[in-house]
Amino acid sequence: MATLRKSGIAVAVTALLAVAAAGYFFIDQAGLDKARAADVPAAPPGIPATVGFAEKKDIPVYVRGIGSVQAFNMVSVKSRVDGQIMKVAFKEGQEVKAGDPLFQIDPRPYQAALDQATAAKQRSKAQLVGAEADLERYGKLIGSGYQSRQSFDQQKAITDALKGAIAGDQAAIDTARLNLGYADIRAPIDGRTGSRQVDPGNLVQTSQNTALVTITQTRPIFVNFTVPQDQTDTIRINQKVAPLEVIAYSSDEKTELARGKVTLIENQIDAATGTLKLKGTFENADERLWPGEFVSVRLVLSTRKDAVTVPQRTVMQGASDSFVYLVKADNTVERRTVEIAASQDGVAVIGKGLDAGDKVVIDGQYRLTNGARIRVEAPKTDQAPAPPLSAAAAPASAPQASTHER
Secondary structure: OHHHHHHHHHHHHHHHHHHHHHHHHHHHHHHHHHHHHHHOOOOOOOEEEEEEEOEEEEEEEEEEEEEEEEEEEEEEEEOOOOEEEEEEOOOOOOEEOOOOEEEEEOOHHHHHHHHHHHHHHHHHHHHHHHHHHHHHHHHHHOOOOOOOHHHHHHHHHHHHHHHHHHHHHHHHHHHHHHHHHHOEEEOOOOEEEOOOOOOOOOEEOHHHOOEEEEEEEEEEEEEEEEEEHHHHHHHHHHHHHOOOEEEEEOOOOOOEEEEEEEEEEEEEEEOOOOEEEEEEEEOOOOOOOOOOOEEEEEEEEEEEEEEEEEEHHHOEEOOOOEEEEEEOOOOEEEEEEEEEEEEEOOEEEEEEOOOOOOEEEEEOHHHOOOOOEEEEOOOOOOOOOOOOOOEOOOOOOOOOOOEOEO
């Protein structure tokens, strides 16, 4: 009995030792696994890059030009009568309407001349009444012999002369009234006044041909510009279909000022410069175009429909081709050769190599190689998003960009 008890105790001890040994083995194995995992180098985090998607856009095809702004109408206001300026009825730089008063020339001499001509006509009319009465009497007496034919003819001549005098008096009245109206100088057109050239109190004379003020009409307004003569046929053909659009930019080409339509194609090419002159008309409601201003002009010839576009900085130039980095599903990149159909204003039109919706690297591509892994980052806040592309990290709609054929 005692022997059996000792044997059972020995078996239990042996089992406990076996379990302890197994536990130690597993614990030690887990420690080895952790140690081995610590020795394995971590996967590279990826090269930081900003990505986006190629998009389809309607891209204008245009030709560049240089132009200058010309007032739609410009008038140098001058006096048509002599006299002293009594009053100025406007402020320099003021908007005026046609018919608004500008200057008042002393009207008294012209009012006196009008009164004098009116009085002369009244005198002539009174004389005519008496002369016609005498002529009527002479006509009745000539048959009875109390008046001769000669007396009748003389009286008729006097009557006709008085009628002519009355017509002359009326002409004098019209002239005096016209001069009196000229003493009140009014705006001939709508527009903006310039600086006043003559102050009140000064005597103006028509013989001096002095401009009192200049009025320019700026709404609408013209832009005269030139383009290379090679575009003449294309411009003429497209203009027959519909008036071509003209976009005016600031001289540094950074700010769009206004959009208008071509209203004149010059009837000859400038042989000295090899350019064709055109004129565009702009509504200019906000007056961003100013007479005499130099502007850069883009004449839109046509529109490339549903063109695949990416920001121009996306495209890199290789030794013999252009390429972009296409982003795959596992965030690795593929070097993709593309054909650039046109480029302008930070936009590249892709002829071949990309489809709309393809994810490409916008920024950070200079550190990449074919097959490299990237880490997608948000666009930089100090960098405006490219017009034709919505950044993957922060999608946003963007304005349409203009381009021209290369």
